[in-house]
Amino acid sequence: MMRQYELVERVQKYKPEANEALLNKAYVYAMQKHGQQKRASGDPYISHPLEVAAILTDMHLDESTIAVALLHDTIEDTTATRAEIDELFGEDIGRLVEGLTKLKRLDLVSKKAKQAENLRKLLLAISDDVRVLLVKLADRLHNMRTLDHMKAEQKARISEETMDIYAPLAGRMGMQDMRDELEDLSFRYINPEAYATVTQRLADLSARNEGLIKKIEDELRDLLVANGLPDAAVKGRQKKPYSIFRKMQSKSLSFEQLSDLYGFRIVVDDVACCYKALGIVHTRWRVVPGRFKDYISNPKQNDYRSIHSTIVGPSRQRIELQIRTEMMQEIAEYGIAAHALYKDGQSGGAKGDDLLPKESSAYSWLRHTIESLAEGDNPEEFLEHTKLELFQDQVFCFTPKGKLIALPRGATPIDFAYAVHTNIGDTTVGAKINGRIMPLVTRLNNGDEVEIIRSGVQVPPAAWEEIVVTGKARSAIRRATRMAIRKQYAGLGYRILERTFDRAAKTFTREALKPALHRLAHKDVEDAIAAVGRGELSSLDVLRAVFPDFKDERVTVKPSADDGWFNMRSASGMMFKLPNQPKAPLEDAQAVNAGDVVALSPEPVPIRGLAGNMQVRFAPSGAVPGDRIVGIMDKGEAITIYPIQAPILQHFDEEPERWIDVRWDLDEANKSRFLARIDVNTINEPGTLATVAKTIGGLDINIRSLSMASNRAADFSEIAMEVEVWDVRQLNQLLTQLKELDCVSNLKRVYD
Structure with a gap:
């Protein structure tokens, strides 16, 4: 267990002017409050906050953050109070300790439904101060390092949560080393068999290639020194088990097929030296095509900057190279910690910190994610959105004015439009990629210039939700x-x-x-x-x-005995008289009979078919233009359209408020076919079906479905079919011609 003086020395090593009294006071207070408490391993509980503090000293964080790490469990697990900590250490430290206490109470290890809401709370809590996030991640890292003493079920649950949330969150904050360790620790408990296999294979490989990494380091360093880069530092390493396992899965490769198991980092003085080193290496060794990325000119959203290249290097070994400056190396190691600006005016201490922005891009991403909480997404959508943002690698595209837009791999122009602005996404109708009009489903590549074509009358189709890959676009499409x-x-x-x-x-x-x-x-x-x-x-x-005083005085009127007139009811429930056998309102439609319900509203609702996204649907038997139609309101499902002759309408006689007067509103420029059902009774002899089908096809009518069965007499067959026609005139023409066929006994149109 780390001693008091050791902790102070660790901080003073990178910050000589650190407040030693504050560190000593926090150490003693935490030691006293935790007293004889024990962890599951049997170790004194104080060992946990001390190790969390040690992790943060490796990131060169200031003494206030180290003090918060020492105190982060005191309010939750001891008799300490917020007021007491405020009095002893100041309100700033007290606020941070209380924020961490609330996070611990969230207990993210839970069912998925709860996890979604808890993730919202987690991100809200850490959005106010970056130090809350840093201490929380260090706390999770030490807990993962000591997970052996938990029960098997707890190990799996905590590891899954770490893999889902904390590891990618650390990566998004630019803390790649912490992410790698969290993933490896989680991998060990989530898939122990795969972990053991990959680890053993790596151990065998190291034994076979003993000294290879040192040999390649020396050869690279000698090459750089000989070409004018005497201060270049070269460091090699074997890749981590989870990184290898993930690559095997994503590319469906066996361990033996992996060729770039080693990575080497070249650290130079400045950006110009980065490109000089790249030229030296590429001149000496062959480059693997398609394996070059320049994150210096196009930094990642977490501020990561480096040049990546894969070469067939010394000993004909395929290796990955990362070339960066010292400041880039600090950001790559410590991520957001290298940007952290504290109230005492100190910063993370990285060389060249004065060049860093006041707020890192990584933290800006976090704040942007928090803003989406106000958009009204439910917790499950937010969890989906955030996980998409956490896990995706990136491509970099440009607007016509040169603005850089970073998107996940697989993103489309629709994602691009929503990344620029929600209103632009909602009004998108097309896109030009590198000057050419391309489909909206096109996947974007690094360096693409994307111009969005818009229309003020556009509404994003619901189907876009299956096309886009960003959470922002998906949420916006759902809202629209x-x-x-x-x-x-x-x-x-x-x-x-x-x-x-x-x-x-x-x-x-x-x-x-x-x-x-x-x-x-x-x-x-x-x-x-x-x-x-x-x-x-x-x-x-x-x-x-x-109108609370309104009384519905409508009465039921029975059919009149008058031979010349009979009573009718409109679809809206209104009663009126019609002369016996009135003329049909449309040519070829059937005459109205007593008791019929007809749609005669002066302003009926226009029906064209499926009205956009609203559920206006036809009855299973269909309806065709020229039919008299009526709409029945289905609770929660909008309107079902029936022909007026449909027998099922009698079931709604006692619910006049559900009847909607509707009319056809056809688009002559984009005509559609409509479904109708007919039953045909035919003579059971060869060629009958062909004759019927030929007649139907000759009238430019489509058969959607057809079934045929013999009746009891075996001399006749029943053909039930669904046909698609332009209107009732064409349907009546079909019925007339079928009746004239010698092989047809009788037929009828079928209504529900």
Whole structure:
């Protein structure tokens, strides 16, 4: 266990002017408060905060953060209070310790549904001060290092959570070394068999190639020194087990097929020397095609900067090279810790820190993620969004004005548009990639210039959600889809309410509805109107809420005995008289009979088919233009359209509020076929089906489905088919020609 003086010495080694008194006071206070407490391993509990503090000293963090690490469990696990810590160490340290206490209480190791909400709380808590995040990650790292003493089930659960959340979060914060260690520790418990296999293979490889890394280091260093880079530092390493396992899985390779198991880092004085070193190495050894990345000119979002290249190097060994400056090396090792600016004016101490921005890009990403919490996503969507952002590698694209946009690999122009601005994404209709118009499903590559083509009337299709890969785009598409559906429902609901109020001799306005919202259990007018459109709220209930004194005096009228006239009811429930056998409103339509329900509203709802994203659907038997049609409101599912002859309509006789007057509204420029069902009784003889099918095809009618069965007499067959026609005139023409066939006994159109 680390001694008090050892901790102080570690801090003073990189910060000689550190506040020694603060460190001593925090050490003694934590030691006293934790007292005789033990960890699951049997070690004194104080060993945990001491090790967390030690991890943070490796990152060269200031004494205030080290003090917070020593105190981070005191409020949660001892008699310490926030007030006491404020008094002894100041409000700043007290606030950080309390923030970490809240994080511990979240207990992210939980069911997925809870994990989503807890992740939101975690990111909210760490968004106020970067030091909370740094201490939390160090705390998780030490817990993973000492996981052996937990139960097997706990090991697996904690490791999965670390792999899902903390390791990628460390990577996003630029702390790659910490990410690598967290992943390897998690891998050990999540998949112990694979871990043991890969580890053993690496050990065998090291034994066979003993001294190889040192040999390559020396050869690279000698080459650089001989070409004018005497201060270049070269360090080689064998790749980590989880990194190798992930590559084997992603590329479906066996261990023997892996060729770049070694990585070498070249650290030079400045950016110019980086490119000089690259030229020296590439001149001496052959480059592996497609394995070059320049993260100096295009830094990653976590501020990582380096040149990556893979070469067939010394001893004909395939190796990965990383070339960077000392400052880049500090950022690569410590990530966001190298940017941390503290209230005492000190920084992480990396060489060249004065060149760093006030806030790192990594922390800016975190703040941007936090902003998405206000967008209204549910916790599960937020968890999905955040995991997508955490795990994805990147491509770098440009706007026509040269602005750099970083996106996950596999991103499309739609993702690009939403990355620029949500409104641009919502109005996207096309894209030019490098000056050429390309499909919106095109995957973007590094260096692409993307120009978005927009339209003010565009609404993002729901299908885009399956195309995009960024969480921001996916969330925005869901919101836009919900808003578009709500707008359509609201338009339908408004027309329904207007007719209902008209029948009651009242006038419907949005202003009149506002005072009645509390009676309808809705927060705003548009919500209530949309609920009517969805069938979740009865228009009569709205009428009664606005006019509490209204009484529905509608009476049921039986068919008249008058031979010349009979009573009818419109689809909206209105009663009226019609002359016996009135003329059909459309040519070739059937005559109206007593008891029929007809759609004669003066302002029927126009129906063209599936109205955008709103569920306006046809009955299973279909309906074709020219049919008299009626709409039935299905609760929560909008409208089902039936031909007026459908027998099922009698089931809705006692629910007149569900009847919607509708009319055909065909787009002549984009005509569509509509479904109808017919049953044909034919003579059971060879060639009958061919004759029927030829007749149908000759009329430019499509057969969607067909089934055939023999009836009891065995001399006849029943053919049930679904056909697609342009309108009722074409359907009647088909019925007429089929009746004239010698092989057809009888036929009929089928209604639900």
